[in-house]
Amino acid sequence: MIAASVPPVARETGTPGAEKLRVEHLFLTYGGNKSPSLKDIGLSIPENSVTAFIGPSGCGKSTFLRCLNRMNDFIRGVSVEGQVFLDGEDIYAPQTDVIGLRRRVGMVFQRPNPFPSSIRENVAYGPKLHGTRDRRSLDELVERSLRGAALWDEVADKLDSPALSLSGGQQQRLCIARAIAVEPEVLLMDEPTSALDPMATAKIEELVRELKEKYTVAIVTHNMQQAARVSDTTAFFLLGELVEVGPTHEIFTSPSDRRTEDYITGRFG
């Protein structure tokens, strides 16, 4: 039996599989809505792994992802109850440094959204904002981040070209480079391939599998094959509830909840 609310696992930092994020009794209600869009979510996310959030449109996947670095704070009237622990500290506690939190928990969005500046400037932007000024350090960071996003070989000779001159898939990898340039611990990805063609999608999927060596990755996807290909753990959401979470191969081969089975076998969604 795979429980939707999993008990905390050992929290020994640096150990693959130690708990990075833990969510307890999370409810979220958008302003003006009578009922919550997320209901009593409990979930544990191990570090150095990929966790996929799947479910039909409107089930709350993106809303939940945004709870993990308080991006929902930008939406007026949202109320959040419950707890989200990052390395054991509640990110919704009043003393939380939210800017610091978003540095530790970075985000990549559905549509590639590079700034209208050069490739180099896109990657250097975050580190500069956080105080890195030295040109050599910045150059090193830009190269390391572009390598980390599997883009370096394609752009090394044109770092001062406009980011918007890149293809959609390259732009999305640039956004990943921008996200990792500030050395986050967690990367949240909201349907990062939904605007890309199959080749570009395959590259991002390969990259996601590599990224878990250094980061904890949580990814929202509409595409069940993608979840099966890239993730270690899959969480299935329906109507704002977390129905089931477990190892990806188990969710896709022997789910314990009938609703998960109906979804993954295409009976609805």
Ligand SMILES: Nc1ncnc2c1ncn2[C@@H]1O[C@H](COP(=O)(O)OP(=O)(O)OP(=O)(O)O)[C@@H](O)[C@H]1O
């Ligand atoms: N800014 C908002 N204001 C009010 N309601 C919202 C807002 N954003 C999302 N919702 C509602 O919250 C619920 C969950 O939406 P969410 O976008 O998180 O679902 P999703 O599973 O990510 O859907 P999709 O796969 O279509 O992106 C939906 O009923 C949606 O209408």
